[in-house]
Amino acid sequence: MKFQKMLKLKKIFDISKKYEIPEESLRPYGDYIAKVDYRLLYESMKDFGKLIFVTGITPTPYGEGKTTTVIGLVDALNRLGYKSLASIRQPSLGPIFGIKGGAAGGGYAQVVPMDDINLLFTGDFPAIEYANNLLASLIDNHIFHGNELGIDSRKIKFRRAIDMNDRSLRSIVVGLGGSANGFPREAGFDITAASEVMAIFGLSLNINDLKKKLGEILVGFSYDKKPIYARDLKAEGAMAAILRRAINPNLVQTLENNLAFVHGGPFANIAHGTSSILSIKLALKFSDYAVVEGGFATDLGGEKFLDIIARLGDLKVCAVVIVATTRALKYHGGLKVNYVEDSNKNLVRGLQNLEKHIENMQAFGLKVVVALNKFSEDTKEEIKIVRDFVESMGVGFALSDVWAQGGKGGEELAKKIVEIEEERTPRFIYKLEQSPKEKIERIAKIIYGASLVEYSQEAEADLKDVSLVGMDNSFVCMAKTPLSLSADPKLIGRPEDFKIMVREVRISHGANFIVPVLGKIMTMPGLPKIPQAVKFDIFENGEMQGIY
C-alpha cells in the first residue's frame, strides 16, 4: 500500500491518449479504470506491436514475481521510449481471502488501483459465474419439468462455479427436500477461475464467437448416451448477454502511469492460464511491445500459451522471458529449511530446473531471456553464478530489480528484449491432427521430461467420450501440479525417468480442448486455518486493509 501512496495516479483517459486509444471506445469505472470496446480491434488494421511472453521456472508456493517482472518490464520499455502495455490476469477472490492477500505485482512494480483490481473490479468474474450458474440451473430445471432431452442426471459433467475458496462445495448433493425441489443428484462447485466458462471467456474473439462457444459446452449425456450441449437448452443467448460488458478488456495503470490490461483469470494448473485473447490482441494493437504473462512455469502456462493461445490467435512471439529467483533455485537444489540462506551448492544444483525451462521454450523455436528477480538478500556471487550459467547456454540474462526500483530496475531486461528484432511463430509441440494420446505424450516427454505415459481405466473411458463428441483433433490443456516439472509435487529440480499417470480426461467442448488430469488437482481450493479474510478491514474514510 505504501508504494501506491507515494505515486500519483493519473486519470485513465489521460494515459490512454498517449497510446492513441480513442476515448469514445472507453467506458469508465471511476477515474482510474476503463473497459475498452473490443470491437476496436477489428476497426482498422495497423502495424501491431511485438509480443513478449513472460513465464518462469518451477515456483515455490510463494511465487517468484512474474507479475512484478511483467509490470516492471512495461515501465522499463516505456522509459526507453517504447510504447509498452501489459496484459495480465485478474486475481481471484479465492487466494485473496485465502493466503495470498492480493495479486497485482509488488513493490514499485504494481498495477493500480490495487484494492479495486483485487476486489470485484469491473464485475467480470461475477458475470462469468452467473453465466455458468444460469446454465446449471437450466439443466436441473429441464429435468424437473419433464426431462424431454432425457438427460441422465448421473452423467452431468457441468458444475456450478463460485469465486471463493470453499471446500465444502466440492462435492454436494442438490435437489433434496422433496419433489418441489427437483431430483436429488451429485453435483459440485468449482472456483470460477477453473470453470469452462472462464476458459471460453478468455478464448473468444467476439460476441458471436463467445455465444457459439458457450452453446458448445458439453453438459452431459442422455440416457441413450447422446451428448447434451448448452445449446440444446437454449442457454447461450442469455449466457452471452450476461457477459456483454465483461467481454470488453479492462484498462488500469502501473505505478509509473503506463497502461496495463487486466482481463480474464483462468488458472494455469487446470485451465489455460493467460489473460484474455482480446486483451492480448488489443495490447498488441496499441503498443510497440505487449508484455503478456502466463501462469506458473513453462510446463503449464508456457506450453499452453504457445500451443493453444498463440496458435488460436495466430500470434508471433518476439521473446520469452523466464523469471527465476535464487530462492526457488536453491529450493530446487534441495534447500528446504531456509530459502534465503546462503547456499551456493544448492543454488548451483537448482540451476538444472532453470536449464529445463530454457530448453522448453527453445523447443518452440523461440528466443529466451532469463530475468533474475532480485531479492535484497541476493549476493553478488549468487547473481554471478546464475548469470554465468545462463550465458554459458547462449541465452540472454538480465538482473531485474523492479520491486525496489520500478521501471529503472527493469532497464537491463528491457534492453536485452529490444535487441531481439525477429518475431517468430512458435514451433508447436503437437499437431492438432495427432491423436489425443500422441499429443499428451509429446507434451509429457518433450516438456515435462517424462519417460512414459500411462492411463487409468477412467481416462481410457473418457478418451472414448472425446471421440464420441468429435474432439480427437482438439487442443490439449494439461492439468497438473505447478510445483514440479512432473506430476508429483515432491520431485524438485529437473526430474528424470519418471512416468505420468493420466487419471481422467475432462472435456471442455466449448473451449475446444480436452483436459488430461495428472495426479490430484483441486478445482475448488480450501481456506487455511487462519485465512487472510480475517485480517481485512475497512474504515469510514475509505481506507482498507488486508490486501498487500
Next chain:
Amino acid sequence: MKFQKMLKLKKIFDISKKYEIPEESLRPYGDYIAKVDYRLLYESMKDFGKLIFVTGITPTPYGEGKTTTVIGLVDALNRLGYKSLASIRQPSLGPIFGIKGGAAGGGYAQVVPMDDINLLFTGDFPAIEYANNLLASLIDNHIFHGNELGIDSRKIKFRRAIDMNDRSLRSIVVGLGGSANGFPREAGFDITAASEVMAIFGLSLNINDLKKKLGEILVGFSYDKKPIYARDLKAEGAMAAILRRAINPNLVQTLENNLAFVHGGPFANIAHGTSSILSIKLALKFSDYAVVEGGFATDLGGEKFLDIIARLGDLKVCAVVIVATTRALKYHGGLKVNYVEDSNKNLVRGLQNLEKHIENMQAFGLKVVVALNKFSEDTKEEIKIVRDFVESMGVGFALSDVWAQGGKGGEELAKKIVEIEEERTPRFIYKLEQSPKEKIERIAKIIYGASLVEYSQEAEADLKDVSLVGMDNSFVCMAKTPLSLSADPKLIGRPEDFKIMVREVRISHGANFIVPVLGKIMTMPGLPKIPQAVKFDIFENGEMQGIY
C-alpha cells in the same frame, strides 16, 4: 425497448448538475450510471425534501405498475417545477431469467439504461453474495480446522446466497466426498434478495454501521447452545470490504432525464422490501420530493417501510400513494377467467381490497392518494366507479396514465401530492418494547385483518431463541404471501375472520429484526418450464433481446 430508442439519454453528470449533486462525489460506470459517495449525506445538513411513499393494493401475479407509477410521478413533479428524485430497488436476476424479463418501470415511465440496470448493473448484488458466501465458507472452514468455537453443524442458521432462480439449491448436503472436503451437513442457498446480508446492506447508515451489523449476524449455535455470531469468526471486516463500493447508491435517469436512485433489492415478502436507506436519504437531500417504492402492497412493503425503515431512519412522510388497477380490483371481486373483461360487478366487489389498504395506511396516521394506473382497456365508467368510491372515503384520487404519456400522464397525481403540505411521523403499529407475540398480533390484526394468531411448536421454540439472543425488543419483518391480505393466497378481496399460523420465526440478528414466517414462503424460487432466459440473445452490435 422501443420507448428507450425514442428518447435521448443525457450524460448522468449533466443531469446531476440540475440537482446540485457535486460531481466529485460521483463515480461513473459508463456515461449513464454513477455511484454517489454516501458520505455526502453527512457533509452538510440542508432542508430535506418531502417523502412520498408508493405502495399498492394486493397485486395479481403480473404486478400493478408501482414502479411505473413512481417513475411517472417523478417526471410529473419535475414537469410542475419541483426537483424530484425516485428511489427504487434493483431488480433481481431470478425473475429476469424466470418470468418477468426485467423490472425498471414500463412504457414511457422507465429508468434507463434498462439493460444495465437489469443485468449486473454496478455489481452490488454480486458483492452482497460474495460477502454472504465468504461468511458461509468461513463457518465450514472453522469446523474443518478443529471447530474451536464448538459450532453445532446441525444448528447453523446461515445459508449461502445466489442471485438466481435455482430450486435445486434450496436443500443440499455439503462437505461430501471424504475428509479433505470437510464435514457433511445439511445446507442451502437463498436467492440474494432474500438474504440477511441484503437486508443489512439496505439498512446500514455508513461503513461502520454496516460492519457492525454484519458482525452481529447470527450464524448458529454451539453444542452448548451459545449463539455464534459472524464477529466470532472475524468475518465482518472482509465482508464490509467487499461491499465498500456497493454501499454507495446508484444513480440513473428516467426517460424524461430526471434522476432516480436504484439501490438495494430486498424482496418484500421475506425481507423488508425497499431500496436502501442511504439512497432514500440521499434522494431526500437532493430533491423537493423523493418518491420511494415499497414492495407489494400495504400489508408487506407498506407496513415494513413505515414500521421499520421510517422508524430506523427517522423519516417523516408527506403522502402515501396506493396504486390500483381495474385488473386487480376485478380479480379481487372474483373475476378469474379474463382480467380485462368488462365486469363492473366484480370491480365494485373488489373495491373492498382497496378500502382495506387505504385504512391500513390511515392507521399510520398518514395522508393517502389513490392512483389508478390506467390500462388502455379501462372504460370511463370503470374509472368513475373507482374515483367515486375513493372520494367517498374522503381520500384523494388521481388517474395515472404515465405508461402511455410519461410525466404528462402523472400530472393529476402530482398535483394531488403537492396539495398536501404537512409531513408526519408515522404512528407505528407496534412499539419495540412490546413482546414479539404482541407485535406480531398487532400487525396481523390491524393490518391483515386477522382475528387470531397461532404458533406452531417450532415457532414457540424459535421465540425462545429470540429471547436467548436478546431480541425481544427488535423489529418484526413478517414473511407471507403477497397475493392476499391473509397468509393464504387463495383468499382474495378483503378476507375477514381468518386466523394466522406462525410456522417459524427466523432471526436476522444483524439486521435487528425477527422474521415470523406465515405459510409456505420460498426463499429460493424455481424457473418455469420455459424460462425467459431462453428468449435472451445478444448481437455483435451490442443489441440485446430478452429484457422488456
